[in-house]
Amino acid sequence: MAKATDTLSDPIELPGTPDFDSYPIIRRPIGATVSGGGIGIEWDDGSRSRYHPMVLRENAPDPETTHPVTREQARMLTDFPVDLAAASVDIDAADALCVAWSDGTSSRFHPGWLYAHRPRRQAPDSDLPERAIWSGDLDPSVIRVDGSNILRDEEQLSRWCAALHIYGVAILEGVGTDPTVIETVPALLGPLRDNNFGRVFDVVTKQDATSNAYTSMGLPLHVDLATREYMPGLQFLHCIENGAVGGESLLADSFFIVEKLKRETPDLYEALSTVPLTSANKAVDTDYRWTVPMIHLDPKTGEPLEVRWNPWLRAPLTEEFDTADRVYRGLRRLFDMGDDPANTVTIRLKPGEMLGFDNRRVLHGRTAYDPTTGSRALRGCYVEREELWSRLRILARQRRARAIRT
Numbered sequence: 001m002a003k004a005t006d007t008l009s010d011p012i013e014l015p016g017t018p019d020f021d022s023y024p025i026i027r028r029p030i031g032a033t034v035s036g037g038g039i040g041i042e043w044d045d046g047s048r049s050r051y052h053p054m055v056l057r058e059n060a061p062d063p064e065t066t067h068p069v070t071r072e073q074a075r076m077l078t079d080f081p082v083d084l085a086a087a088s089v090d091i092d093a094a095d096a097l098c099v100a101w102s103d104g105t106s107s108r109f110h111p112g113w114l115y116a117h118r119p120r121r122q123a124p125d126s127d128l129p130e131r132a133i134w135s136g137d138l139d140p141s142v143i144r145v146d147g148s149n150i151l152r153d154e155e156q157l158s159r160w161c162a163a164l165h166i167y168g169v170a171i172l173e174g175v176g177t178d179p180t181v182i183e184t185v186p187a188l189l190g191p192l193r194d195n196n197f198g199r200v201f202d203v204v205t206k207q208d209a210t211s212n213a214y215t216s217m218g219l220p221l222h223v224d225l226a227t228r229e230y231m232p233g234l235q236f237l238h239c240i241e242n243g244a245v246g247g248e249s250l251l252a253d254s255f256f257i258v259e260k261l262k263r264e265t266p267d268l269y270e271a272l273s274t275v276p277l278t279s280a281n282k283a284v285d286t287d288y289r290w291t292v293p294m295i296h297l298d299p300k301t302g303e304p305l306e307v308r309w310n311p312w313l314r315a316p317l318t319e320e321f322d323t324a325d326r327v328y329r330g331l332r333r334l335f336d337m338g339d340d341p342a343n344t345v346t347i348r349l350k351p352g353e354m355l356g357f358d359n360r361r362v363l364h365g366r367t368a369y370d371p372t373t374g375s376r377a378l379r380g381c382y383v384e385r386e387e388l389w390s391r392l393r394i395l396a397r398q399r400r401a402r403a404i405r406t
């Protein structure tokens with residue numbers, strides 16, 4: 001491996017990174033060693049990291065290892081020797097890590113990238129703001145976002161995305177009543193998810209209703225499409241008209257409610273987070289079913305990832321008596337808590353507002369309305385939750401790139 005030099009006439013450049021992100025140099029490496037088959041780095045704050053050789057080798061930014069256009073891996077894991085190790089390591093004048101590998105190849109690594117990918121770093125997804133779990137005392141102003149210029153204004157987009165992730169709900173104001181808003185604004189996050197109710201659905205009273213949503217009856221808190229293997233992540237409801245008496249929107253944070261259940265009755269929480277329940281739709285032409293525990297926990301953190309709050313599409317339970325009893329007591333307790341105004345927020349959507357929420361976290365419902373007193377018309381669609389997370393990471397990436405340029 002050629003020894004890196006640092007002269008005024010030939011300033012040494014930092015290597016690229018195997019992705020499209022920008023990496024500020026938060027810590028500088030001050031020493032590198034080959035240690036026990038790994039590569040050890042000492043950082044300028046005294047901390048140390050030890051990298052597995054394959055983590056570095058397969059993510060080397062050179063164009064043979066990382067495709068220069070796609071930035072995806074161009075060499076497969078099995079292309080590398082199974083016993084590949086670092087033969088020698090060094091920190092060059094640009095603070096890049098230089099590794100000479102045992103197979104005769106060599107790599108250089110950007111210090112910002114190295115630090116961001118050090119083993120066991122504490123924040124695996126620091127681009128996503130921390131969630132705020134809420135109850136009935138949520139200040140509605142924190143979820144209201146000006147959307148009057150959202151198609152062109154990155155600041156408005158950023159605020160909307162942040163609220164949607166932090167609170168799991170946001171009301172975008174000032175979007176007008178053009179019926180195409182439901183397609184253009186959610187598409188800022190990613191593609192709309194088509195489904196058997198249509199890519200865009202009209203929530204109005206229908207004579208041949210295929211769902212309770214298309215009647216004027218009140219709807220208790222629920223999530224949409226719990227019957228699907230992959231329940232829709234985000235739901236958007238654009239208010240075109242809301243002139244009928246009734247029809248207030250109800251919202252609740254299921255993560256708050258299930259946490260309360262966990263504190264009060266851990267055995268019922270345990271039942272609802274382990275016993276598989278079947279959600280099944282009832283329709284002439286479709287027969288969607290999915291069987292999972294109501295509370296789905298993140299295997300990494302043990303915290304809820306989604307709650308299939310499904311009051312009216314549960315298939316008959318076929319568990320033995322004691323398990324069925326715990327499940328029913330848990331469901332009843334949760335539904336009671338959902339009916340408690342202390343845990344819910346009630347809002348009245350105005351024409352020109354678009355309600356968006358995390359359908360796998362935030363429960364929604366409505367009070368009954370009287371269609372003889374005026375018109376109520378909402379247009380809805382779904383977008384996956386990962387589209388929001390991707391957009392938040394891209395916005396954070398753009399902010400990092402601007403900060404590094406200035």
Ligand SMILES: [Fe+2]
Nearest residue numbers: 213223224364
């Ligand atoms: Fe719904």
